[in-house]
Amino acid sequence: MIKIVEGGVTAAKGYMAASAAAGIKYEGRTDIALVYTEKPAACAGTFTTNVVKAAPVYWDKEIVEAGKPVHAVVLNSGIANACTGSEGKEINYAMASEIAGQLHVNPKEVLTASTGVIGMQIPREPLTKGAVLLKEALSNTKEAGTAAAKAIMTTDTVSKEAAASFEVNGVTVTVGGMSKGSGMIHPNMATMLSVTTTDASVSREILQGLVSEAVSDSFNMISVDRDTSTNDTYLVLANGESGVTIEKGTKAYEDFKEALFYVSTELSKQMAGDGEGCTKLMEVQVIHCETKEKAKVLSKSVITSNLVKTAVYGSDANWGRVLCALGYAGVDFNPERIDLVLEAGGERLTLIKGGVADHYSEEKATELLKQEKVTFICDMNEGTASATAWGCDLTYDYIKINADYRS
Amino acid sequence: MIKIVEGGVTAAKGYMAASAAAGIKYEGRTDIALVYTEKPAACAGTFTTNVVKAAPVYWDKEIVEAGKPVHAVVLNSGIANACTGSEGKEINYAMASEIAGQLHVNPKEVLTASTGVIGMQIPREPLTKGAVLLKEALSNTKEAGTAAAKAIMTTDTVSKEAAASFEVNGVTVTVGGMSKGSGMIHPNMATMLSVTTTDASVSREILQGLVSEAVSDSFNMISVDRDTSTNDTYLVLANGESGVTIEKGTKAYEDFKEALFYVSTELSKQMAGDGEGCTKLMEVQVIHCETKEKAKVLSKSVITSNLVKTAVYGSDANWGRVLCALGYAGVDFNPERIDLVLEAGGERLTLIKGGVADHYSEEKATELLKQEKVTFICDMNEGTASATAWGCDLTYDYIKINADYRS
Numbered sequence: 001m002i003k004i005v006e007g008g009v010t011a012a013k014g015y016m017a018a019s020a021a022a023g024i025k026y027e028g029r030t031d032i033a034l035v036y037t038e039k040p041a042a043c044a045g046t047f048t049t050n051v052v053k054a055a056p057v058y059w060d061k062e063i064v065e066a067g068k069p070v071h072a073v074v075l076n077s078g079i080a081n082a083c084t085g086s087e088g089k090e091i092n093y094a095m096a097s098e099i100a101g102q103l104h105v106n107p108k109e110v111l112t113a114s115t116g117v118i119g120m121q122i123p124r125e126p127l128t129k130g131a132v133l134l135k136e137a138l139s140n141t142k143e144a145g146t147a148a149a150k151a152i153m154t155t156d157t158v159s160k161e162a163a164a165s166f167e168v169n170g171v172t173v174t175v176g177g178m179s180k181g182s183g184m185i186h187p188n189m190a191t192m193l194s195v196t197t198t199d200a201s202v203s204r205e206i207l208q209g210l211v212s213e214a215v216s217d218s219f220n221m222i223s224v225d226r227d228t229s230t231n232d233t234y235l236v237l238a239n240g241e242s243g244v245t246i247e248k249g250t251k252a253y254e255d256f257k258e259a260l261f262y263v264s265t266e267l268s269k270q271m272a273g274d275g276e277g278c279t280k281l282m283e284v285q286v287i288h289c290e291t292k293e294k295a296k297v298l299s300k301s302v303i304t305s306n307l308v309k310t311a312v313y314g315s316d317a318n319w320g321r322v323l324c325a326l327g328y329a330g331v332d333f334n335p336e337r338i339d340l341v342l343e344a345g346g347e348r349l350t351l352i353k354g355g356v357a358d359h360y361s362e363e364k365a366t367e368l369l370k371q372e373k374v375t376f377i378c379d380m381n382e383g384t385a386s387a388t389a390w391g392c393d394l395t396y397d398y399i400k401i402n403a404d405y406r407s
Numbered sequence: 408m409i410k411i412v413e414g415g416v417t418a419a420k421g422y423m424a425a426s427a428a429a430g431i432k433y434e435g436r437t438d439i440a441l442v443y444t445e446k447p448a449a450c451a452g453t454f455t456t457n458v459v460k461a462a463p464v465y466w467d468k469e470i471v472e473a474g475k476p477v478h479a480v481v482l483n484s485g486i487a488n489a490c491t492g493s494e495g496k497e498i499n500y501a502m503a504s505e506i507a508g509q510l511h512v513n514p515k516e517v518l519t520a521s522t523g524v525i526g527m528q529i530p531r532e533p534l535t536k537g538a539v540l541l542k543e544a545l546s547n548t549k550e551a552g553t554a555a556a557k558a559i560m561t562t563d564t565v566s567k568e569a570a571a572s573f574e575v576n577g578v579t580v581t582v583g584g585m586s587k588g589s590g591m592i593h594p595n596m597a598t599m600l601s602v603t604t605t606d607a608s609v610s611r612e613i614l615q616g617l618v619s620e621a622v623s624d625s626f627n628m629i630s631v632d633r634d635t636s637t638n639d640t641y642l643v644l645a646n647g648e649s650g651v652t653i654e655k656g657t658k659a660y661e662d663f664k665e666a667l668f669y670v671s672t673e674l675s676k677q678m679a680g681d682g683e684g685c686t687k688l689m690e691v692q693v694i695h696c697e698t699k700e701k702a703k704v705l706s707k708s709v710i711t712s713n714l715v716k717t718a719v720y721g722s723d724a725n726w727g728r729v730l731c732a733l734g735y736a737g738v739d740f741n742p743e744r745i746d747l748v749l750e751a752g753g754e755r756l757t758l759i760k761g762g763v764a765d766h767y768s769e770e771k772a773t774e775l776l777k778q779e780k781v782t783f784i785c786d787m788n789e790g791t792a793s794a795t796a797w798g799c800d801l802t803y804d805y806i807k808i809n810a811d812y813r814s
Contacts, residue, residue, distance in 0.1 A: 052734030052742045083730055083742070085763040118727025119764045228735035230727075306713070307809055314810030320525025320637075323490055327459030328635035335459045335490070356492040357526045395810075396803050402714055403721030403802075 008161030011176030014241030022130030025078030040069035201240030277397030301329035309394035317365035415568030418583030421648030429537030432485030447476035455639035461489035608647030684804030708736035716801035724772030
């Protein structure tokens with residue numbers, strides 16, 4: 001049984017966070033963040049599957065795969081440090097080593113992450129300045145965690161945090177995380193940066209297994225616009241400060257898993273609902289499907305359909321487009337079995353029954369679609385598996401934001 | 408050697424066309440078209456791969472697979488006759504048989520096609536009225552062909568036609584076609600209706616083989632918004648009126664293939680350039696790739712990227728997004744080998760050399776991107792295969808058109 005709690009990366013014991021305005025690209029706002037644990041932490045991660053990977057992604061993958069404990073994650077916004085050649089790799093190393101110097105740890109114990117425009121080099125000097133400022137600002141308060149979450153925002157309009165805790169023999173274990181991600185988000189590591197921390201003691205193997213599972217059901221089930229970035233990074237640090245060790249086959253394991261999944265799902269929904277230009281969060285549940293894999297493919301197909309997204313924006317119950325998106329997902333099903341239900345504001349409306357339009361009120365449908373969160377439930381009526389995907393509507397503001405991004 | 412000629416479905420000998428305002432859904436415009444050959448024609452076709460298929464698609468697939476000659480194609484706009492259950496199938500049959508009655512042929516010698524909103528039933532009475540009007544209007548003129556092309560438009564802003572001819576022992580053979588398609592277009596039978604006619608005599612087997620090849624390099628290489636429709640239909644009729652028979656291994660075969668490919672490619676580009684809300688045609692050439700299949704996947708990935716499309720709309724040379732789209736295409740390559748060239752208005756500009764930004768003028772890049780046709784040439788520097796895909800920019804008007812489609 002997990003309990004939802006406030007906070008993000010500083011919710012768990014032994015973690016400190018900080019933000020600073022290093023002047024990397026943005027002016028007048030914070031653009032660099034630090035998450036630090038004095039006690040070394042096991043770490044696991046998943047990264048973009050884009051063949052084109054940013055310098056920090058290569059750095060992190062090596063560290064995660066080496067399996068040694070880490071102490072910190074430094075993240076910057078404004079410049080993605082992608083497509084920056086060997087110079088970019090050196091700058092990324094400099095970022096890690098400046099922080100390592102301030103914290104008196106090894107550079108390889110400092111993970112890095114960047115987000116922002118592709119192709120520009122991160123200037124060297126702000127990294128030195130930023131590392132000093134971050135060290136000075138380190139704090140274990142909730143506010144420090146939120147400050148870090150804000151510093152990594154790019155086109156996000158809100159910072160994203162989530163945390164949950166559970167008890168093991170009276171001892172509290174906490175899992176908390178932060179994310180950024182708004183545009184350029186898509187499954188296969190939805191473009192985003194996410195750092196989750198926990199004070200549980202978890203072996204690297206168990207942690208990596210759970211992280212990959214969590215990603216599969218959360219971060220990989222959201223999409224704003226199908227563009228999988230060069231920078232997607234999801235890191236989880238476990239420093240054992242709670243004194244509780246998580247072993248497979250125990251209730252603690254189940255609770256830990258639930259907490260981790262809660263945090264990753266919650267962060268995913270926050271990102272999907274903050275998609276560039278987004279006015280509505282869309283949720284697509286595919287139920288009674290033959291397999292979970294099929295259900296995932298189907299739900300993601302609907303959530304990524306430009307035509308469904310624009311219809312939602314226009315509050316138009318154009319169920320034909322939903323059916324069409326299911327139909328080109330690439331998996332087989334019997335169209336004559338499908339029921340489609342629209343759910344919003346606590347009310348439900350059946351749009352399709354057995355593959356053809358049900359008798360429903362267009363006015364009612366439009367009213368439901370005007371809510372800030374709309375859910376399509378696609379009942380495939382063929383099995384017992386299900387999956388949920390999240391996304392958002394496609395609006396004029398998306399175009400506005402993206403036709404002019406580099407300004 | 409082929410010669411580009413004017414016209415569309417009536418360019419080849421022995422074909423007549425017509426349009427009429429049957430009042431199926433639209434008012435004040437033509438909404439039904441007919442293509443007719445008195446001499447029976449071999450026919451081949453390809454259809455949507457969407458699991459959800461419209462009634463006319465089932466009808467046509469059966470006819471094409473049965474392999475018997477046909478006489479006509481009747482196409483309507485306004486209502487797609489998709490997700491219409493058994494009633495929809497009956498209505499589709501009625502559409503075929505009304506025309507068959509007027510032409511004194513068998514209903515199974517009349518192919519059908521529909522485009523428009525999903526889920527509504529086509530009203531019965533306009534079909535009877537429409538068949539009479541079409542029969543009366545049949546003509547073999549160029550204008551009749553264009554009238555048919557106009558009648559099948561939905562959100563298209565222009566009608567689409569293309570034709571080419573070649574000589575075999577002094578006898579002219581012609582291939583001509585029409586298409587409609589604007590929104591809801593994507594590879595795997597880009598949502599569109601297309602009818603191509605030829606006066607060559609071609610066996611069904613040879614025709615189907617060429618049609619599938621042509622589709623692979625043309626219609627399946629365009630995208631407006633990734634939504635593969637429920638109605639995609641591409642039909643080719645060959646009535647032999649020229650007296651020339653096309654056999655494999657001959658020069659006539661090569662010329663016929665070139666003419667067919669020219670028509671399908673030309674129609675594809677016209678559709679891509681008329682994408683809903685489109686202001687610019689985008690062409691993406693992937694060259695020096697390892698395999699043609701890879702090149703296709705890569706070029707289509709770029710053409711369908713919302714972020715690339717919005718950047719083009721904003722005339723922003725955001726090559727990072729192009730690289731990113733190549734990177735998530737799902738195929739492997741070495742990012743450090745890629746060169747990217749922007750071409751427009753006869754001028755070229757190198758954006759990326761060896762995976763990193765080249766030194767180029769942003770002003771120049773913006774100037775090129777303001778052209779109505781922009782081309783990205785992605786040189787993978789790893790092989791000898793290539794492929795080209797077409798699409799268009801993503802604009803406010805796309806949102807406007809699609810957030811409000813059913814009004």
